[in-house]
Amino acid sequence: MTAGQRAKNNTESVDNYLKAxxxxxxxxxxxxxxxxxxxxxxxxxxxxxxxxxxLAAAPVSLVKYERHRGVQLSASGKRRALEVVRHHRLIETxxxxxxxxxxxxxxxxxxxxxxxxxxxxxxxxxxxxxDPRVDPHGHLIPTMDGKMPERxxxxxxxxxxxxxxxxxxxDSFSDRSVxxxxxxxxxxxxxxxRLRVKKCAPKGYEVSVGRSTKIFDLSREVARDLRLxxxxx
Amino acid sequence: MTAGQRAKNNTESVDNYLKAxxxxxxxxxxxxxxxxxxxxxxxxxxxxxxxxxxLAAAPVSLVKYERHRGVQLSASGKRRALEVVRHHRLIETxxxxxxxxxxxxxxxxxxxxxxxxxxxxxxxxxxxxxDPRVDPHGHLIPTMDGKMPERxxxxxxxxxxxxxxxxxxxDSFSDRSVxxxxxxxxxxxxxxxRLRVKKCAPKGYEVSVGRSTKIFDLSREVARDLRLxxxxx
DNA sequence: TCGCGAATTTAGGTATACCTAATTCTTAGG
DNA sequence: CCTAAGAATTAGGTATACCTAAATTCGCGA
Numbered sequence: 001m002t003a004g005q006r007a008k009n010n011t012e013s014v015d016n017y018l019k020a021x022x023x024x025x026x027x028x029x030x031x032x033x034x035x036x037x038x039x040x041x042x043x044x045x046x047x048x049x050x051x052x053x054x055l056a057a058a059p060v061s062l063v064k065y066e067r068h069r070g071v072q073l074s075a076s077g078k079r080r081a082l083e084v085v086r087h088h089r090l091i092e093t094x095x096x097x098x099x100x101x102x103x104x105x106x107x108x109x110x111x112x113x114x115x116x117x118x119x120x121x122x123x124x125x126x127x128x129x130x131d132p133r134v135d136p137h138g139h140l141i142p143t144m145d146g147k148m149p150e151r152x153x154x155x156x157x158x159x160x161x162x163x164x165x166x167x168x169x170x171d172s173f174s175d176r177s178v179x180x181x182x183x184x185x186x187x188x189x190x191x192x193x194r195l196r197v198k199k200c201a202p203k204g205y206e207v208s209v210g211r212s213t214k215i216f217d218l219s220r221e222v223a224r225d226l227r228l229x230x231x232x233x
Numbered sequence: 234m235t236a237g238q239r240a241k242n243n244t245e246s247v248d249n250y251l252k253a254x255x256x257x258x259x260x261x262x263x264x265x266x267x268x269x270x271x272x273x274x275x276x277x278x279x280x281x282x283x284x285x286x287x288l289a290a291a292p293v294s295l296v297k298y299e300r301h302r303g304v305q306l307s308a309s310g311k312r313r314a315l316e317v318v319r320h321h322r323l324i325e326t327x328x329x330x331x332x333x334x335x336x337x338x339x340x341x342x343x344x345x346x347x348x349x350x351x352x353x354x355x356x357x358x359x360x361x362x363x364d365p366r367v368d369p370h371g372h373l374i375p376t377m378d379g380k381m382p383e384r385x386x387x388x389x390x391x392x393x394x395x396x397x398x399x400x401x402x403x404d405s406f407s408d409r410s411v412x413x414x415x416x417x418x419x420x421x422x423x424x425x426x427r428l429r430v431k432k433c434a435p436k437g438y439e440v441s442v443g444r445s446t447k448i449f450d451l452s453r454e455v456a457r458d459l460r461l462x463x464x465x466x
Numbered sequence: 467t468c469g470c471g472a473a474t475t476t477a478g479g480t481a482t483a484c485c486t487a488a489t490t491c492t493t494a495g496g
Numbered sequence: 497c498c499t500a501a502g503a504a505t506t507a508g509g510t511a512t513a514c515c516t517a518a519a520t521t522c523g524c525g526a
Contacts, residue, residue, distance in 0.1 A: 013513065034474060047514055049475055054512095068474060068521065098331070099357040112349050118342055124332040246483065267504060280484055282505055287482095301491060301504060 012115040016041060017051055018062060018081035021073050031070030082142040087114040087122060089135035089142075092175075094125045096136040103136055104181040138172025138191030138227070155230045159197070159205060160223035168195045168228035180225050187216045195228060245348040249274060250284055251295060251314035254306050264303030315375040320347040320355060322368035322375075325408075327358045329369040336369055337414040371405025371424030371460070388463045392430070392438060393456035401428045401461035413458050420449045428461060 020040045024032040038045040056065040062077035073081060091110040095101040134140055142148050156171055170193045173184055188209045198215060199206040205218045253273045257265045271278040289298040295310035306314060324343040328334040367373055375381050389404055403426045406417055421442045431448060432439040438451045
């Protein structure tokens, strides 16, 4: 490194690797393969190996990495990853609640900004929003001290796995597909709203949302993005 | 360029060069020297030459550059520079008005975020703020169509150039020094507020602000950052 | 237990945006 | 009008974060 250049770990890129590892290792926190990371990040496997070697060798190492045996986050890697997720979900909530963004535009903007906001910005939007527990999709927001909050033990199920008609509460939905999000929003689907499943056919679902009696047809595609909580009959 | 890589002009770095040229070329839009840019951007002169050559050679060239004769913005360069300045000043206003930032923290955050917000974000905060004309320092905000708005012709003078006691209106102040900003704010100085100059000594100034009769001593240092409008006697 | 195919790693390269050192150009003063 | 100081440019290098292609290594099934 030449004089006048500072080591800049903690780049956008590093953040994205950490987030991807966090996501892929899941609740079990198991090892993540290079291939899985490569696919999620849309980056060649060789590039992933390279980056992981750097992350592991960093002065304060962000991942535990052994050749041919996959990666896991280290304690500090996990802390950083959760901080970025906190940024992401707070920004989404802020865009939705304060700036009246359409729900399907919230993810892309947050994906960029999450890397560049300061601690102060984080603190101010959290305050403005009253320290929200979930984002507009119903996903839990990690706490300021870098932990994922426990959720009340809920009996969760994807709509696509529902096999009998009945009453449910909407827990959360994926932020992946813009089209699905538009559709979901158009039906009035939102976290903590009641969903009544009228019929489940192999091709799709008939549901009503909230107090409305209007019936919507949802495809299996959409149903895979909807996470519900069973309500007692 | 390898397959799978897209040309990414319009980087943060490019934006900063364009802003610096805009600033240094001033109202007269005269040519800017490599040395001046090098000093403003804290980058070696050789790096500046390099970057300018790229900017001039780009498919849609952002600057007019001739070896040994300095640079000027092209029409599209100027448009882009003004867009970034618009982002900067809107973000500053937003942080100050909506997120209750202290005025001395507004510049640094905006300096980072200005490069990463989308058109939608710009549009939404502008709407939220009611399309403000000036930022919290009193600086004019370029319009959506990329022009610097005309200001009413005002008879402007720096406090440091004032030689006789009298009444003035505060037009704007520099966002450069955090210390100066704190001091300025503590005195209640803000755009469009009345300032009464009681005494101007070679070492400093005695002033009162707004309706208050309290007297503040301002150093020449601070006075150089304060732009005033003369009020008729 | 051996070998083959998939996963991973190494080796070598590109573009960006910097840097220093060496060279060339400009121009202002004698 | 000529020269030397200072400005600008060229040449050659660094770090980051990618890439492709060519080795490796692992582990599963015959």
